[in-house]
Amino acid sequence: FIRFRHKSRYKGGFTWDDIRISSGFDVFGPKVVSTTAVRTGGTSGAVTGIQIVFNEPIDPATFTTYDVTITAPGGNVISLAGNPVDGGDHTTFTAQFSTPEPVSGLYQLNVGPNLTDAQGTRMDQNQNGLPGDGLSTSVVALVVSPHAVPYEESFDGDPASIFSAWEFNADGGMIGVDSGHAREGSYALELAVPSLSGTHYQDSVLHANLAGKSGVVLDCWALEFVDGGSLEVSLSVDGTNWRTLKAISGPPGAWRQHWIDLDAARDAAGWSYTSDVRIRFRLNSGSWVAAGFALDGVRVRAGQVMPAVVAAVPYTEGFEVSELAGLGAWWELPGATLAATQGHSGTRSLAMGYGGSAEFAVDLAPGGTPLAGVTLDFWSLEPSSGGDSATTTVSWSVDGITWRTLQTAQYNTLGGWLHRAVDLDKARIEAGWSYPRSARFRFAYTYQYNGGRTWMIDDIRVAAGGSLNVFGPKVASCPVAGQSVAGPLASFTVTFNEAVEPASFTAADVSLTSPSGAAVSVGSVSDSGDHTTFTVALAPPQGLAGLYRLAIGPNVADTVGNAPMDQDQNGVPGDAYSTTFTIPTTVALPPFAEGFEAGGIESLASCWAFTV
Numbered sequence: 110f111i112r113f114r115h116k117s118r119y120k121g122g123f124t125w126d127d128i129r130i131s132s133g134f135d136v137f138g139p140k141v142v143s144t145t146a147v148r149t150g151g152t153s154g155a156v157t158g159i160q161i162v163f164n165e166p167i168d169p170a171t172f173t174t175y176d177v178t179i180t181a182p183g184g185n186v187i188s189l190a191g192n193p194v195d196g197g198d199h200t201t202f203t204a205q206f207s208t209p210e211p212v213s214g215l216y217q218l219n220v221g222p223n224l225t226d227a228q229g230t231r232m233d234q235n236q237n238g239l240p241g242d243g244l245s246t247s248v249v250a251l252v253v254s255p256h257a258v259p260y261e262e263s264f265d266g267d268p269a270s271i272f273s274a275w276e277f278n279a280d281g282g283m284i285g286v287d288s289g290h291a292r293e294g295s296y297a298l299e300l301a302v303p304s305l306s307g308t309h310y311q312d313s314v315l316h317a318n319l320a321g322k323s324g325v326v327l328d329c330w331a332l333e334f335v336d337g338g339s340l341e342v343s344l345s346v347d348g349t350n351w352r353t354l355k356a357i358s359g360p361p362g363a364w365r366q367h368w369i370d371l372d373a374a375r376d377a378a379g380w381s382y383t384s385d386v387r388i389r390f391r392l393n394s395g396s397w398v399a400a401g402f403a404l405d406g407v408r409v410r411a412g413q414v415m416p417a418v419v420a421a422v423p424y425t426e427g428f429e430v431s432e433l434a435g436l437g438a439w440w441e442l443p444g445a446t447l448a449a450t451q452g453h454s455g456t457r458s459l460a461m462g463y464g465g466s467a468e469f470a471v472d473l474a475p476g477g478t479p480l481a482g483v484t485l486d487f488w489s490l491e492p493s494s495g496g497d498s499a500t501t502t503v504s505w506s507v508d509g510i511t512w513r514t515l516q517t518a519q520y521n522t523l524g525g526w527l528h529r530a531v532d533l534d535k536a537r538i539e540a541g542w543s544y545p546r547s548a549r550f551r552f553a554y555t556y557q558y559n560g561g562r563t564w565m566i567d568d569i570r571v572a573a574g575g576s577l578n579v580f581g582p583k584v585a586s587c588p589v590a591g592q593s594v595a596g597p598l599a600s601f602t603v604t605f606n607e608a609v610e611p612a613s614f615t616a617a618d619v620s621l622t623s624p625s626g627a628a629v630s631v632g633s634v635s636d637s638g639d640h641t642t643f644t645v646a647l648a649p650p651q652g653l654a655g656l657y658r659l660a661i662g663p664n665v666a667d668t669v670g671n672a673p674m675d676q677d678q679n680g681v682p683g684d685a686y687s688t689t690f691t692i693p694t695t696v697a698l699p700p701f702a703e704g705f706e707a708g709g710i711e712s713l714a715s716c717w718a719f720t721v
Contacts, residue, residue, distance in 0.1 A: 138233030138240040139163045139226045144218055146250035147203060155209035156250045158190075159218055166199035171224040176243075177204045182214025182250075184279030184311075199227075211268055213253045213276035214312075220244040251276060255316040255385045258325070259410040265294035278312040281305050282392070290403035292330040292364050300392040301335060301401035311392040317409050319382035325371040326413035327354075327388060330406045336361040338393050338400025342369060345387040346380045357402075358443035363433040365442065366406075370415045419470045419547045422480060424571040426469070429455045441468040448565055453488040453526045458567035459552075465564070466553040471571050473533075473544035480544055482575035483537075486530035486680070490565040491518060499556045501564050503531065507545045516680055526567070528671060530579035530680035581675035582609050582667045584686035587659070596692040596715045597652035600644055603661060608640035613666040619645055624655025624692075625710045626721035640668065653711045654694040654718040661686040694718040 111130075115123040129136075140163065147158040159179060172193050179187045187210065193202040210216075221232035221243030231240035256274035264271055264286045277284045282302030291297045300311040319325055331340055340357040354369045375382060388409070394400035418438045430436060433447050444465030452458040459467055473480050491501055503516040515531045537544060550571075554564040570577065585606040589598070614634055621629040632648030651657070662685035666672030675682040697716035710719065 135165065135226070135228060136230070137236050137238065138230040139165050139167050139224070140232065140234045140236060141220055141244045141246075144244075144246060144248045146216065146248050147205075148250065148252060149209065154252060155211045156206070156216070156252065157209045158203050158205040159216065159248055160201065160203050161193065161218075161220060162201050164200075165226055167224055167226050168229070169195045169199055169202075172202060176221055176224050178219040179204060179206075180217040180279070181210055182212050182216060182277035182279060183285045184281075184283035185285065187216075211252070211272045213251050213272065214249075214314075215247040215278045216250055218244070218246050218248050253316045255318040256409075257318050258322060260315075260317055260408065261410075262407045263293040263405060264291075264296045264298050274316050276312075276314045276316070278310070280311060281309045282311045282394075284311055284313055290332055290334055290405075292332070292403075292405040294405075297332075297403040297405040298407075299334075299401065299403045300340070300390070302338070302392060302394045302399060304397050304399045305394075307396050309394055313390045313404070315388045315390075315407065315409070317386050317388065318384045319371075319386045319409075319411070320384040322382055322411040323372060324412045324414070325375075325382070326410055326415055327369045327371055328366060328406075328408050329404055330364050330366050331357050332364045332403040332405075333357075333359050333361050333401070334403055335399050335401030337398040338395070338402070340402045340404075341389075341391045341393055342367075343389045343391065344371060344374050344378075345389070346375070346383045348385070348387055350378075351389065352378045352380075358441075360433050360442035360445050363442070363446070364405075365434055366438070368416055368418060368438055371409075419472045420571075421475065422471055422473065422483070422571050422573050423576070424471050424569075426569045427455050428452065428457045428459050428567060430457070437469075439470045443467075448563075451490070451565065453490070453567035455567075458490070458565040460563050460565045461552065461554040462563050463556045464554070466551060467566075468549055468551045469569075470547045470549045472546050473548045473573075474546050477546075480573040481534060483533040483544070483571065483573045484530060484575075484577055484579045485515075485533055485550065485569075485571050486528065486577070486579035487569040488526045488567045489518075489529050490526050490567075499562050500554070502551075502553045502555070503529075504551045504553070505533075505536070506549045506551075507542045509547075509549055512551065513540050518681060528579075528581070528682055530671075530675075532580075532678075532680070578607070578667065578669050578671065580678050580680065581663075581671040581673055581682040582607050582665055583674060583676045583678060584661055587661075587686075587688060589659070589690040590688040591690065593691045593693050596654070597650035598647065598692060599650035600646045602637075602642055602644050604642040605665075605667075608668045610666045610668055611636045611640055611643075613664065613672065614643060616645075618662055618665055620660040621647070622658040623651065623711055624653055624657065624719040624721060627709075627711065629657075629711070649711075651692065651711060652715045653713060654692050654715045655720060657690050657692065659688050659690065 142164045143162040145160045146156050147160055148154045148156050174189050174192055181187050188207040190205040190207045193204045195202055222241050225231050232243055233240040234242045234244050253276050254273050284300050286296050287299045288296050302309050342354045343351045344354055345351045354374050392402055416438055420439045445467040446460050448458045448460040501518045504512045504514045506512045556562050582605045586604045589601045616631040616634050619631045623629050630648045632646040635644045662674040663683050664673045673682045676684045676686050695715045
């Protein structure tokens, strides 16, 4: 029994006609059973078309250019020379290109669904009996010739020559040589993807013959012209197993040159070079995130010595370069720009906006011997507002994997450039780490909202051997601190941990509050002569019994310019010294009289005590 049933929640109808039950009768639409790239020379050379084979003869009149769409590996739609050419049996057809394509990689092919077989049945690629579904597939066309080294490509020559050693796969995006961005010459290789759902990869793969080679170094220029993805560089010696060499992110809108030691990557993987080594440049982008990178000046050379990618200590950086490309290879700048009109000591600094970051690497164990007395310091121009929404963070890593925070700050309440410093020996001990040949430091700026705030850094220094004094001064001792002091008190001394500029420590930097809550007048601050110990004279002397509150700073500078004070020595200046002391109550002996005609509470005898 064969039952036809129509079910509907609402009223309606369904019509059947021309019902057939038969044997040996073709009732299914045609489908494509094979696709092959057609190339000049048979198995090599440029791709001139794609051969399409059906499972049964079709009606040639129904198979036109409207039924075939072919996208090149670079993502561009290929123009056809005309309708697919019938091989004579109505089963094998060739979609011929208007112009031969020299590009290797995956050609995206779409066929149908409106073509029919000889009985007039539309295409049914999945053979489920419901005609109207076409073919969507990839056709591999590898016509690459692994290039001998040295290999250098600036993408300015003949396309056939340029692409002879490359293969491409554009997944929803575009890959091509264009003049929109170029570092060397007039053209560059561009990889781009629009905002699409899901994750998409745009691959450009260079084939190189590295058999028997050593000292192989890859270098290239990269530009992120659409901020949103990353450019991953990977290596394979067999086309199947891949090892990630580097993930390039940023800087947005600025060229940077990158160097990679291929020998080191090969040895780490336990591989040997072959006659067809692949170097893949992959543009990664997330869902609904547009991205774009340009490549130029790609070079693969043997017998090379890697340039320094880790800075030596002592290291200084003032960012007085015309472009970010002028910074050393030890800098990674995924979210930083060059502030060309605002610097601390010069005219330029490094700026980070919403979600921006920058990293650099230094050698803290030259020759395998760890350094000691290591400090990091820099000048910071932080947002003047933003509260908890804006955070600046300095962190470090000895292996590039595990990171520890060195400093954080919300926003700058003091205004202007601030000097910030880190005792790396202390941080190393707290982490239980040892100094490596390549220690990385990261500056990151986060803000709850996109745009509106910028963090600038300048005059970075890494020093060893305690050669630099990088911390602001602090009060080391004050004899009255926490003490009970007999009144009347006319003066007391303050000793700093280092010499300070006498002109920066005045009566205005001393705040003393009496037990009554009134401010005590400071008569003078005098230097003992060593710029370290100072005498603070009160006017008038204080005899009122009770608790006194003393604060010093923070706007006191040391003799090398570190200011303001850094009382807790955490490298973030601006914290003052504070303490208390007490003048004890003395017992008055009779006869006792008090008419309160002294003119103020502070002038009363010490038999009086007050708490505010």
